[in-house]
Amino acid sequence: MTSRMCLRQLFFSTETPGKDDIVLHSFEECLSNKKLQALNFRHVEEESNKYAGKVIWQSVGGRLIKINPMYPPMREGEIDASFDLPYTRVPHPRYKGKTIPAYEMIRHSVNLHRGCFGGCAFCTISAHQGKFISSRSKESIMKEVRKVCEMDDFKGYISDLGGPSANMYAMGGYDRSICERCVRPSCLHPKPCPNLNNDHSKLLDIYRSVDSLPEVKKSFIGSGVRYDLAMAPNKSEKTNSVNSRYVKELIQSHVSGRLKVAPEHTSEVVLNCMRKPTFALFRKFKSIFDRVNRECGLRQQIIPYFISSHPACHEVDMAELAAITKDLDFHLEQVQDFTPTPMTLATEIYYTGFHPYTGEKVYTAKTESEKQRQRQFFFWYKPEARAGIERELRLLHRSDLIDRLYSRSNKNEDRSRQTSAGSRAGAVSGKTREEKGRKRKKR
Numbered sequence: 001m002t003s004r005m006c007l008r009q010l011f012f013s014t015e016t017p018g019k020d021d022i023v024l025h026s027f028e029e030c031l032s033n034k035k036l037q038a039l040n041f042r043h044v045e046e047e048s049n050k051y052a053g054k055v056i057w058q059s060v061g062g063r064l065i066k067i068n069p070m071y072p073p074m075r076e077g078e079i080d081a082s083f084d085l086p087y088t089r090v091p092h093p094r095y096k097g098k099t100i101p102a103y104e105m106i107r108h109s110v111n112l113h114r115g116c117f118g119g120c121a122f123c124t125i126s127a128h129q130g131k132f133i134s135s136r137s138k139e140s141i142m143k144e145v146r147k148v149c150e151m152d153d154f155k156g157y158i159s160d161l162g163g164p165s166a167n168m169y170a171m172g173g174y175d176r177s178i179c180e181r182c183v184r185p186s187c188l189h190p191k192p193c194p195n196l197n198n199d200h201s202k203l204l205d206i207y208r209s210v211d212s213l214p215e216v217k218k219s220f221i222g223s224g225v226r227y228d229l230a231m232a233p234n235k236s237e238k239t240n241s242v243n244s245r246y247v248k249e250l251i252q253s254h255v256s257g258r259l260k261v262a263p264e265h266t267s268e269v270v271l272n273c274m275r276k277p278t279f280a281l282f283r284k285f286k287s288i289f290d291r292v293n294r295e296c297g298l299r300q301q302i303i304p305y306f307i308s309s310h311p312a313c314h315e316v317d318m319a320e321l322a323a324i325t326k327d328l329d330f331h332l333e334q335v336q337d338f339t340p341t342p343m344t345l346a347t348e349i350y351y352t353g354f355h356p357y358t359g360e361k362v363y364t365a366k367t368e369s370e371k372q373r374q375r376q377f378f379f380w381y382k383p384e385a386r387a388g389i390e391r392e393l394r395l396l397h398r399s400d401l402i403d404r405l406y407s408r409s410n411k412n413e414d415r416s417r418q419t420s421a422g423s424r425a426g427a428v429s430g431k432t433r434e435e436k437g438r439k440r441k442k443r
């Protein structure tokens with residue numbers, strides 16, 4: 001253990017700030033002026049996303065809090081050592097053999113890496129795992145896969161080969177010295193960084209090596225695929241071709257019936273505030289997904305996640321989301337209403353009303369009724385929702401959307417529809433259409 005690893009992360013200190021340190025607006029100043037709180041957040045996020053951040057200080061009640069920089073990302077040997085510890089892979093004995101739904105999902109899964117460079121505004125992963133990816137060696141991953149294969153209840157299916165974002169394995173900048181000076185909170189937003197090496201070949205090699213084990217019938221990628229990362233054009237044609245191959249193999253061989261992906265919204269303004277890519281990329285990915293399914297004779301579903309009441313989202317954005325997802329034949333069933341989560345950009349906007357990077361005011365739906373008016377658009381297709389939605393659309397002067405949602409002549413009205421589960425939590429409990437069909441038959 002290095003001496004750096006013994007440093008406390010955050011504590012009251014009697015020292016004084018150094019000349020290169022950052023001193024934030026005091027806690028008391030932030031209480032009386034929320035814009036200062038928003039400005040503070042920018043420093044905290046930028047420093048925690050740097051390879052070597054600065055020390056940060058804040059005065060609270062006349063005392064100084066010192067925040068030491070994040071630890072550097074783990075090297076391969078370090079992350080391997082942490083995964084190679086003799087874990088039992090079973091729940092704590094205090095559960096006394098009870099079924100734990102979350103455990104059922106992960107018991108045959110293997111984590112490939114830590115960290116995420118997506119920088120989504122509502123997500124805390126980069127705040128606690130960092131922006132730089134620490135990847136396990138292939139040997140360490142295969143050792144764990146073999147252990148899973150030896151489990152008594154293993155039937156040949158690896159339920160997830162993943163990570164915080166499933167396809168960031170072994171990725172980072174071409175020129176690491178540029179990354180070490182970088183302050184961008186996301187390597188993908190507003191546009192993929194030209195220094196980012198998005199080559200998926202090492203990840204494909206892991207998938208193929210796992211699938212080649214005689215005990216493994218199939219390995220799945222449960223969720224968290226960043227399709228924008230796999231589809232981002234690279235300077236190298238070889239990498240572009242590997243990445244197309246990755247997308248095809250993912251759809252063809254690693255989806256357990258439903259692939260969960262996260263466009264999160266359809267409005268470009270909201271997506272920009274979320275630090276997510278344009279919705280056009282989701283349309284493109286969906287068309288690839290549909291084509292590969294047709295070519296391979298598969299009947300798999302794509303499950304898009306969406307969020308309502310995110311900062312910058314107005315009711316009309318949700319109304320348009322309903323019409324757009326209807327046109328794509330989705331019936332959203334389980335969706336997520338924005339919930340503030342500490343240490344995220346979205347939560348700072350929610351609390352302060354300002355965007356920490358621009359200083360501009362940003363609207364967020366906060367009251368129960370504002371949030372409900374947004375959420376209702378996910379369920380436009382439920383008979384009991386129709387009257388309220390039509391009333392709301394008239395108030396918004398968007399009667400055109402009433403026609404789009406309810407007109408009998410709509411070309412999509414009679415098509416068979418996909419049933420979609422939207423929220424991370426909800427998707428876990430969501431039933432597939434096949435499961436629901438089976439239940440109906442039984443009754």
Ligand code: SF4
Nearest residue numbers: 173179182187193196
């Ligand atoms: S890849 Fe680009 S955005 Fe990401 S850390 Fe490196 S320089 Fe910064």
